[in-house]
Amino acid sequence: MNQTLDEVARRAGVSTATASRALRDLPSVRGETKERVQRVARDMGYVISPSASTLASGRTRTIGLLTPWVNRWFFSNVIEGAEKGLRQVNFDALLYTFHEAPGQPRNRVDPQVLRKRVDGLLILGMQLDEDEVLSLESLELPMVFVGPGHLRHPTVGIDDFAVAQMIMAHLEECGHTRVAHIAGPDLEQFDNSPSAGRHAGWKAWQEERGRPCDDTWYHYSSFDRTGGFESAMLLLDTHPDITAIFAATDDLAIGAIQAAQARGLHVGTDIVIAGVDDEDLAAYLGLTTVHQNPREQGQQAAEMLLAAMGGQPAPLVTFGEISLVERASSGRNTVRLVN
Amino acid sequence: MNQTLDEVARRAGVSTATASRALRDLPSVRGETKERVQRVARDMGYVISPSASTLASGRTRTIGLLTPWVNRWFFSNVIEGAEKGLRQVNFDALLYTFHEAPGQPRNRVDPQVLRKRVDGLLILGMQLDEDEVLSLESLELPMVFVGPGHLRHPTVGIDDFAVAQMIMAHLEECGHTRVAHIAGPDLEQFDNSPSAGRHAGWKAWQEERGRPCDDTWYHYSSFDRTGGFESAMLLLDTHPDITAIFAATDDLAIGAIQAAQARGLHVGTDIVIAGVDDEDLAAYLGLTTVHQNPREQGQQAAEMLLAAMGGQPAPLVTFGEISLVERASSGRNTVRLVN
DNA sequence: CTGTTAGCGCTTTCAA
DNA sequence: TTGAAAGCGCTAACAG
Numbered sequence: 001m002n003q004t005l006d007e008v009a010r011r012a013g014v015s016t017a018t019a020s021r022a023l024r025d026l027p028s029v030r031g032e033t034k035e036r037v038q039r040v041a042r043d044m045g046y047v048i049s050p051s052a053s054t055l056a057s058g059r060t061r062t063i064g065l066l067t068p069w070v071n072r073w074f075f076s077n078v079i080e081g082a083e084k085g086l087r088q089v090n091f092d093a094l095l096y097t098f099h100e101a102p103g104q105p106r107n108r109v110d111p112q113v114l115r116k117r118v119d120g121l122l123i124l125g126m127q128l129d130e131d132e133v134l135s136l137e138s139l140e141l142p143m144v145f146v147g148p149g150h151l152r153h154p155t156v157g158i159d160d161f162a163v164a165q166m167i168m169a170h171l172e173e174c175g176h177t178r179v180a181h182i183a184g185p186d187l188e189q190f191d192n193s194p195s196a197g198r199h200a201g202w203k204a205w206q207e208e209r210g211r212p213c214d215d216t217w218y219h220y221s222s223f224d225r226t227g228g229f230e231s232a233m234l235l236l237d238t239h240p241d242i243t244a245i246f247a248a249t250d251d252l253a254i255g256a257i258q259a260a261q262a263r264g265l266h267v268g269t270d271i272v273i274a275g276v277d278d279e280d281l282a283a284y285l286g287l288t289t290v291h292q293n294p295r296e297q298g299q300q301a302a303e304m305l306l307a308a309m310g311g312q313p314a315p316l317v318t319f320g321e322i323s324l325v326e327r328a329s330s331g332r333n334t335v336r337l338v339n
Numbered sequence: 340m341n342q343t344l345d346e347v348a349r350r351a352g353v354s355t356a357t358a359s360r361a362l363r364d365l366p367s368v369r370g371e372t373k374e375r376v377q378r379v380a381r382d383m384g385y386v387i388s389p390s391a392s393t394l395a396s397g398r399t400r401t402i403g404l405l406t407p408w409v410n411r412w413f414f415s416n417v418i419e420g421a422e423k424g425l426r427q428v429n430f431d432a433l434l435y436t437f438h439e440a441p442g443q444p445r446n447r448v449d450p451q452v453l454r455k456r457v458d459g460l461l462i463l464g465m466q467l468d469e470d471e472v473l474s475l476e477s478l479e480l481p482m483v484f485v486g487p488g489h490l491r492h493p494t495v496g497i498d499d500f501a502v503a504q505m506i507m508a509h510l511e512e513c514g515h516t517r518v519a520h521i522a523g524p525d526l527e528q529f530d531n532s533p534s535a536g537r538h539a540g541w542k543a544w545q546e547e548r549g550r551p552c553d554d555t556w557y558h559y560s561s562f563d564r565t566g567g568f569e570s571a572m573l574l575l576d577t578h579p580d581i582t583a584i585f586a587a588t589d590d591l592a593i594g595a596i597q598a599a600q601a602r603g604l605h606v607g608t609d610i611v612i613a614g615v616d617d618e619d620l621a622a623y624l625g626l627t628t629v630h631q632n633p634r635e636q637g638q639q640a641a642e643m644l645l646a647a648m649g650g651q652p653a654p655l656v657t658f659g660e661i662s663l664v665e666r667a668s669s670g671r672n673t674v675r676l677v678n
Numbered sequence: 679c680t681g682t683t684a685g686c687g688c689t690t691t692c693a694a
Numbered sequence: 695t696t697g698a699a700a701g702c703g704c705t706a707a708c709a710g
Binding site for chain 2: 045047048049050051052054055060065069070071072073076077079080083084087092093094095096097100112113115116117225254258281284295
């Protein structure tokens with residue numbers, strides 16, 4: 001009933017060291033011995049003590065998952081993907097959230113609580129300031145970013161400029177030239193943010209064609225439906241001749257749809273609206289959008305982090321796949337529920 | 340630069356044992372000594388080694404968070420609440436997910452991977468069979484359930500029978516007697532499921548008043564919008580004289596709304612639909628529902644688990660608050676977006 | 679390929 | 695109220 005390595009070793013008739021090696025499947029153990037030890041351990045129902053192993057080896061087989069929220073489509077899916085990727089190789093994920101309420105500033109990231117606890121960091125969708133990044137770097141742990149990235153560290157995300165251009169090309173095809181943009185509020189704070197990339201894609205498209213894209217043609221307030229609503233209202237006030245709106249996310253687009261409806265505009269005919277994400281709601285509402293797969297991005301990020309912890313270099317930037325989904329909000333598919 | 344307790348002790352001029360006691364704020368240390376040690380530790384930026392502490396004490400200060408999904412409204416909010424409650428007392432949450440895709444059977448819960456890793460278990464929304472519960476109990480760890488509970492263990496949830504009665508009373512008030520029900524697919528597998536409680540509440544209400552509630556008056560397939568859509572279609576086929584539908588969750592209700600619209604029925608006038616949850620979407624779609632707060636339930640459950648790990652007895656059943664939210668789908672509020 | 683041995687950094691008796 | 699010392703269960707040289 002003494003579930004220790006020593007006991008496994010004793011029963012298998014080997015030393016503790018050999019038992020340890022056998023269970024870790026090190027190549028330096030004779031096949032037969034290895035199997036015997038593993039069988040004995042299995043029969044005993046032996047499980048390793050992670051704390052003892054960590055203490056002796058210095059490796060925790062645990063990563064820290066830093067995220068602003070878990071209750072949002074993008075993040076919860078990234079988390080699921082990452083957890084799956086880690087679990088496959090028996091790594092644990094320690095969850096650290098940094099936001100309590102939308103609209104509130106988040107807690108600062110404190111590297112101390114991470115110290116001696118994890119072998120690596122997966123940082124989701126957080127706009128860290130330079131001090132925070134430096135403090136995290138002081139931990140000397142591999143880290144991988146998802147979403148807003150960092151120049152010095154591997155980042156998984158999507159090509160936000162391409163996303164914007166994909167949407168704009170679609171709108172062009174639909175005959176729209178007076179296209180306003182709703183951005184995320186982090187647009188001007190961080191130039192590595194998705195908001196910045198999407199705004200840049202929109203602006204470049206319009207500029208190259210001599211179309212309206214001055215500062216009155218885009219707007220942002222908060223990063224949710226309310227923000228989308230407000231921005232759309234304002235843009236429609238300023239430019240009643242807008243024929244299309246490209247919103248940086250589906251949530252913002254949904255707010256914009258509400259605004260259009262409040263104005264008595266029929267979405268898909270009177271005005272065209274497109275978002276980015278293809279979250280569950282998008283199909284339901286008939287929202288034209290750019291599809292991305294945060295679950296895969298999470299798994300990908302986990303694999304990159306695993307590789308980095310294994311000493312292998314990871315590419316600095318990895319793009320997830322994106323694809324255009326044409327729906328009723330751009331007038332393309334009449335099977336829809338948008339009013 | 341040697342960030343150990345020994346070093347703290349040396350600098351504070353005390354023994355390792357005293358330093359350990361001081362940092363854990365044990366009462367057996369003289370106030371002055373305690374402060375000195377704590378100050379030294381702070382100045383050094385000392386952080387304890389969790390693995391060493393765990394190895395020596397047998398306590399991990401970590402709990403296992405078992406959940407089918409993280410990407411669903413209810414679960415992600417429970418997780419956020421729980422994580423917050425745990426973080427406040429410096430406990431870590433280890434995430435274990437058990438579903439990859441909706442509709443697929445989940446992985447079985449394996450107690451071995453939890454062994455020696457956690458001090459307690461928070462089990463979210465999982466329908467465990469008796470074997471699984473027994474195997475978890477073999478870990479001899481306190482556990483708290485959220486959602487579908489267990490007779491032998493503390494459970495946080497809502498009073499599902501009351502939820503149903505609350506909705507039914509509202510529908511009654513609106514003049515509905517021919518009320519069909521859409522249940523969750525776990526209705527008949529487990530009698531402790533929310534689906535079972537809500538179904539029972541519906542059935543009791545109808546039965547007591549001599550109203551239709553035989554087996555053709557409720558239906559279920561899958562636990563998502565598609566399931567709600569299918570069930571509603573079927574119910575409307577069987578009983579074209581239905582005037583209201585009570586769906587066990589908002590997601591099911593949303594599917595039912597689609598079905599009604601597909602039939603050319605105007606929701607709120609031709610037919611009334613109500614759900615349960617009050618997830619984000621409900622307000623957006625104007626869905627009448629029963630509000631619950633999974634975030635608070637998660638935090639509550641974390642506190643109960645903490646108490647249980649501290650040896651304090653926890654109540655076997657704790658109900659979260661619920662309240663009726665009347666919206667357009669039951670004809671009560673014309674500010675709405677439902678078609 | 680295998681065994682011996684010395685820790686990893688704490689907590690916890692036990693004694694003072 | 696404090697200290698000395700014995701582990702907790704494993705890994706990692708090092709030796710053989």
